[in-house]
Amino acid sequence: MPAFTPPPLPSDDKRWKIVNGTMRKNGFARHALIETLHTVQSSFGYLDDEAIRFVARSLRVPLSQAYGVVTFYHYFSLKPPGKHTVTICAGTACYIKGADKLVAAAEKRLGIPQGQTTQDGKISLMTARCVGACSRAPVVLRDGEVMGEVTSGQVLEQLERWAVE
Amino acid sequence: MTIEELEQIAKSVCQENEKYDFEVNVCMDLACSSQGAQQLKDALVKAAETSGKNVHIRRTGCMGPCSSGPLVRVDPEEALYHHVNADHAEAIVNSLGGAPVPDLQCDLNEHFDKQVRVVLENAGYIDPEKIDEYIARDGYKALLTALTEMTPNGVVHRITESGLRGRGGGGYPTGLKWGTVAKASGDVKYVVCNGDEGDPGAFMDRSVMEGDPHRVIEGMALAAYAVGASKGFIYVRAEYPTAVGRLTAGLRDARRRGLLGNNICNTPFNFDIEIRLGAGAFVCGEETALLASIEGKRGTPRPRPPYPAVSGLFGKPTLINNVETYANIAPIVRNGGKWFANMGSERSKGTKVFALTGKIANTGLVEVPMGIKLREIIEVIGGGVPGGHTFKAVQTGGPSGGCIPAEMLDVGVSYDALVRLGSIMGSGGMIVMDDTSCMVNVARFFIEFCMTESCGKCIPCRAGTAQMFTLLTRFCNGSGTMDDLELLESLCSTVKEASLCGLGQTAPNPVLSTLKYFRNEYIEHIVHKRCPAGVCNIQAPVTDQKEVLA
Numbered sequence: 001m002p003a004f005t006p007p008p009l010p011s012d013d014k015r016w017k018i019v020n021g022t023m024r025k026n027g028f029a030r031h032a033l034i035e036t037l038h039t040v041q042s043s044f045g046y047l048d049d050e051a052i053r054f055v056a057r058s059l060r061v062p063l064s065q066a067y068g069v070v071t072f073y074h075y076f077s078l079k080p081p082g083k084h085t086v087t088i089c090a091g092t093a094c095y096i097k098g099a100d101k102l103v104a105a106a107e108k109r110l111g112i113p114q115g116q117t118t119q120d121g122k123i124s125l126m127t128a129r130c131v132g133a134c135s136r137a138p139v140v141l142r143d144g145e146v147m148g149e150v151t152s153g154q155v156l157e158q159l160e161r162w163a164v165e
Numbered sequence: 166m167t168i169e170e171l172e173q174i175a176k177s178v179c180q181e182n183e184k185y186d187f188e189v190n191v192c193m194d195l196a197c198s199s200q201g202a203q204q205l206k207d208a209l210v211k212a213a214e215t216s217g218k219n220v221h222i223r224r225t226g227c228m229g230p231c232s233s234g235p236l237v238r239v240d241p242e243e244a245l246y247h248h249v250n251a252d253h254a255e256a257i258v259n260s261l262g263g264a265p266v267p268d269l270q271c272d273l274n275e276h277f278d279k280q281v282r283v284v285l286e287n288a289g290y291i292d293p294e295k296i297d298e299y300i301a302r303d304g305y306k307a308l309l310t311a312l313t314e315m316t317p318n319g320v321v322h323r324i325t326e327s328g329l330r331g332r333g334g335g336g337y338p339t340g341l342k343w344g345t346v347a348k349a350s351g352d353v354k355y356v357v358c359n360g361d362e363g364d365p366g367a368f369m370d371r372s373v374m375e376g377d378p379h380r381v382i383e384g385m386a387l388a389a390y391a392v393g394a395s396k397g398f399i400y401v402r403a404e405y406p407t408a409v410g411r412l413t414a415g416l417r418d419a420r421r422r423g424l425l426g427n428n429i430c431n432t433p434f435n436f437d438i439e440i441r442l443g444a445g446a447f448v449c450g451e452e453t454a455l456l457a458s459i460e461g462k463r464g465t466p467r468p469r470p471p472y473p474a475v476s477g478l479f480g481k482p483t484l485i486n487n488v489e490t491y492a493n494i495a496p497i498v499r500n501g502g503k504w505f506a507n508m509g510s511e512r513s514k515g516t517k518v519f520a521l522t523g524k525i526a527n528t529g530l531v532e533v534p535m536g537i538k539l540r541e542i543i544e545v546i547g548g549g550v551p552g553g554h555t556f557k558a559v560q561t562g563g564p565s566g567g568c569i570p571a572e573m574l575d576v577g578v579s580y581d582a583l584v585r586l587g588s589i590m591g592s593g594g595m596i597v598m599d600d601t602s603c604m605v606n607v608a609r610f611f612i613e614f615c616m617t618e619s620c621g622k623c624i625p626c627r628a629g630t631a632q633m634f635t636l637l638t639r640f641c642n643g644s645g646t647m648d649d650l651e652l653l654e655s656l657c658s659t660v661k662e663a664s665l666c667g668l669g670q671t672a673p674n675p676v677l678s679t680l681k682y683f684r685n686e687y688i689e690h691i692v693h694k695r696c697p698a699g700v701c702n703i704q705a706p707v708t709d710q711k712e713v714l715a
Contacts, residue, residue, distance in 0.1 A: 031479075033461035038403065038442050065462075072463040072620075073444030075403050091365030092560065092596050093522035095610055129445065129614075130365035131404055133195045134520060134594075135231030135528035146199040 004028070006058045010050055015043040019051075023058050030059050033069055037076060046077045074129070082117040082124035084162045086155065087141035091130030094138040102138055103127060105152040109159050123162055166423040166430055168309045171300060178301035185221040187261045188240040189213075192289060194227035194372060195407070196529070197234035201250055205235055208254035216258045226376015228289035229280075231529035233271055238289065247271035276527055279546050281508065283516045284369075284492045285532045288376035293411050296418040299379040305424055307498035308383050311390060312430045315498075320391035321347055324494065326502025328514035333359055333450070333487030334562065334591040335667070336513070336580035342484065345474040346392040349482035354394040356385050357478060357485040359455055360401040360408070363447035364563030365614070367594030369518040370488040372530055374401065374408040377492070378415035382438065384491030386425065387498055389436045392484050397438040400455055404445065412440055447564070447618035450592075451666045452477075452485045454620065465620045466666035487592065489518060510536030513579035517590070523560075523597040526551045533578070540574040543597060554599035558682070560607070562591030564614040565671030567678030568604060587678040589671060603700035604683040605690050609637035611675035615668065626669030629660035633676060640690045643703035647691060654680065 006028060009016040022039040026032030036059065040051045047070055056066035070076045088094075088102050103114055106125050110118055117124040133139045136148025142158060182188070191197075191206045206224060213220040228236045233247035237257065246257065246269035253269060260266045291298040299305070311320050325340025346354060358381060362370040374381060385397045401409050416438055419425045427435045441459050448454045449464040456478045458464040477483025493515060497505045509515050513535040519542065522528050526548030533542060543549065543559060550556045558568040567588030569576075576582050580590050598607065616630040636653045639645040657673035664670045680687060689697050696703055 031459070031461040034444060034458065035442065035461070038444070061461075069461070069463055073446050075443075075445035092564070092594070092610070093366045095365075096523045096596060096598055096602060096607075128404065129363070129447065130367075131195075132362065132368035132371040133199060134366050134368055134522040134596075135196045135530075136199060137522060137528075139199075146195060148196065148199045 004060065007054065010054050016054075018043050019055070020058070023055075028059055030061050033059055033061055033066060034073070037066075037070060041076060046080045048078070079117065080121075083122050084143055085124040085126055085141070086158065087126040087128050087131075087144075088114075088155075089131050089133070089137070089139040089141070090127040091134060091137070091139075093134035094130075097137040099138040102140065102150065102152055102155050106155050106159065109156055122165075123159065166305075166309070168306070168313065168430075171305060171309055174297050175301045175303075178297050182221065182301075184219070186219045188221045188223060189257065189261075190223050190225045190228075190238045190240065190289065192226070192228040192234060192236040192238075193224040194231070194376060195368075196227075196231035197236055200235050202235040204251045205237070205249055205254065208251035209237075209258065212254040212258040218258060218261055220258065220261060223292050225290060226288040226293050227285075227372040227530055229285070229529050229531065230273055230276055230527050232527055233273065233529075237269075239265070245271055245273065247273075273527070276531075276546050276548065279537065279541055280532050281516050281534045282532050283496055283505075283508075284373060284380075284489055284518050285376075285530065286496070287380065288372060288530075291377065293376050293378055294414050294418075296379060296415070296422060299377070303499060304379055304495075305383055307495040308386050308390075308424065309430050311387055311498055312432045312434055317347060317391045317393060320387060320498060323498055323502045324391070327497045327505035328502075328509075329490065329493055329497060329505065330513060330580060331487060332489035332493070332517070332592070334589060336590060339486065339490055342474060342486070343388065343391050345472070346394075346482050346484040349475055351482050353396075353481045354392055355478045355481055355483040356389045356392065356394045356397040357456070357459070357483055358385055358397070358399040358491055359450065359452070359485060359487045360399055360405075361443045361449045361455060362402060362405075362488070362592060363450045363618075364592050364594045366522055366560075366596045367520045367563060367592045369520050369530055369593050371405050371408050373488050373492050373518075374405070375411050378408075378411045379419065380492045380495060381412070381488055382415055382419055382425070384494035385438060386429075386436050387494050388484055388486065388491065390434055392482075394484065395435045395437075397436065398441050398459055398478070399438060400441045400443055400449070400459060402443045402445070404443075409440060409442065416440070446620070447614070448620045448666070448668050451668060454666070455485070456483065463620070465622045466668075468665060489593070508534050510577055510579045512581055517578065517593055519593045519595045521547050521595050521597070524550050524552075524554065524599040524601070525597040535579050536577040538575050538577055539569065542578070542595070543574065547597065550597065550599045552599075554601060556597065557600050557602060558598045558604065560588075560596040560598065560675075561594065562589035562671075562674070563594050564611045564618075565589065565668065565674055566591045566594075567674045568598070568607065568682065569678070570682040573682075587681055588674060601698055601700070603641075603696050603698040604679040604686045605637065605640050605696070606698075606700045608676045608679045609634065609641055612637055612672065615672040619668065619672075623663075623665040623669065625660045625663040626665070626672065629656055629664070629669070630672055632656055633660070633673070637676070640687060641696075641701040641703075643690065643694045643701075645691045650687060650691060
């Protein structure tokens with residue numbers, strides 16, 4: 001059987017080399033699928049068709065399986081994130097302390113449901129299952145930075161600041 | 166690395182520490198960090214430099230009472246300061262050697278007095294990224310002693326003797342599991358650590374991995390020696406980047422020190438660990454789903470048997486335990502099984518770490534001996550419900566746990582007692598609810614979670630949770646009927662009995678326990694169309710009003 005040669009990188013973009021590096025480190029083994037998808041997402045911000053195809057071919061995983069894995073796990077996103085992301089924790093402790101009100105306030109202000117990005121691509125509104133900062137509920141991540149004991153006013157203030165940037 | 170070398174490292178750390186007159190420990194766990202602990206630490210370093218005092222400023226893992234954060238502990242006086250910010254740095258440094266700063270001192274004696282720290286004994290005392298500080302607190306001593314003086318069987322026996330049960334929630338006897346994997350035939354075996362802390366409201370595994378990563382690594386290495394494995398995996402949530410970073414650094418340092426790798430401590434024992442990232446699927450906390458995820462597949466569970474102990478990762482015998490379980494191993498091997506078995510209740514030994522959150526004064530991490538009354542945890546350690554509200558229920562076990570009402574608070578915490586109450590131990594989340602929470606709405610919240618997180622493999626869970634959610638939504642918006650309630654109850658038993666894995670089998674728990682203890686709230690929603698807590702937005706249907714008028 002001829003030795004397997006991985007497909008060429010989709011473009012000169014250096015980020016593909018990082019992706020390829022993860023696969024090479026794992027010997028292009030099929031079980032490296034999730035690891036590689038993590039690398040794609042951390043390098044590109046999201047997973048597009050081209051990336052999924054490239055990874056699937058490189059690891060010799062059926063495209064259906066790769067797509068199945070991408071859509072199974074909440075952490076992977078098929079859409080590019082906005083310039084800024086506000087993530088409201090929807091864990092139990094945050095819910096008990098009124099996180100649903102924060103979500104409602106943000107949805108109303110941005111005019112989009114949770115999980116989406118504003119049309120101008122400025123702000124993504126996400127919810128998280130639990131970020132593990134339950135002792136300071138309700139928790140909001142401002143571009144990944146944890147803020148505790150947040151009020152609707154603070155969320156709206158932040159959104160306002162981003163909107164006028 | 167030999168035991169003598171280990172002792173040498175411990176000695177040099179002690180000598181290094183003795184050079185300082187004072188130690189200022191800053192808690193830099195997530196909760197304190199989110200309130201400016203980093204700026205505080207920088208300010209303390211600066212203040213210490215200008216004062217000319219001989220002070221060691223150390224960052225540590227979680228000290229416990231997160232609601233009082235950012236926390237600082239000054240040693241050797243053991244003065245604990247709360248709500249500290251960068252502006253207080255100078256006052257703290259100036260006070261060293263004199264009386265403590267009165268405004269910052271906190272009185273949490275009651276909070277700490279009832280606690281027993283085994284798993285968290287190092288958290289708040291060591292810098293998590295310094296392996297030598299861990300070694301100085303008897304770290305890796307258990308591993309090297311076991312490798313040189315004990316047989317693998319001896320280690321299994323010691324764990325069995327301790328009575329330790331799995332801390333991930335199931336409560337399966339750890340020694341029995343280890344024994345099964347040890348006896349399984351095959352040259353290749355794996356040891357896996359479940360760090361996929363999916364329970365919303367629980368964060369003790371995160372704190373252990375971030376605050377004392379070597380403790381987990383040592384526990385896994387001991388397990389590998391006991392069962393005859395040479396490769397391990399830690400499966401961590403991608404949502405915990407700090408934990409991933411600390412574990413990566415910890416593994417690197419352990420390899421450098423010769424505590425992982427080939428011929429550890431000049432014995433034939435080889436062991437190394439790799440980290441695998443989760444990707445946000447609650448079901449991956451279930452062991453067979455977790456193993457599928459490590460193999461790069463969708464995290465769907467499969468029927469057991471065969472159990473992972475016989476056929477697990479890549480079809481090989483696999484030992485899989487939770488973070489907190491591994492964190493208990495080193496002290497048990499060091500101090501003996503009997504020492505551990507002396508703590509706790511009759512069938513639940515040792516201590517348990519709980520993440521105390523929700524409507525309670527002292528939120529944070531607590532570690533208590535098993536058998537302690539729920540009331541003590543909530544009223545004494547937790548400081549009760551704040552803001553003049555009254556306690557309504559405490560929810561244990563995450564989305565698959567149950568709500569325990571006030572009249573049951575005198576029950577001692579153990580695996581079996583919680584199951585009898587209709588809840589489970591779970592991984593240790595404890596969420597307190599007061600009179601502002603509607604129990605029907607809470608049940609709906611949990612079912613929504615289980616519905617979204619159901620992997621879809623088996624129908625009772627996939628379709629059952631969706632139907633339960635629809636019924637609960639009807640109660641919450643006032644369109645539910647008594648027939649719906651009957652249907653909900655029968656659905657609960659179907660989903661419980663017929664689901665493939667733990668997620669589905671326990672998903673009805675929040676509904677069943679609220680129905681058991683708070684049935685009147687359901688009746689209020691259905692019959693009187695009102696929500697006693699004022700949470701649900703119920704609009705009385707027009708037809709009803711006409712009937713009333715007629």
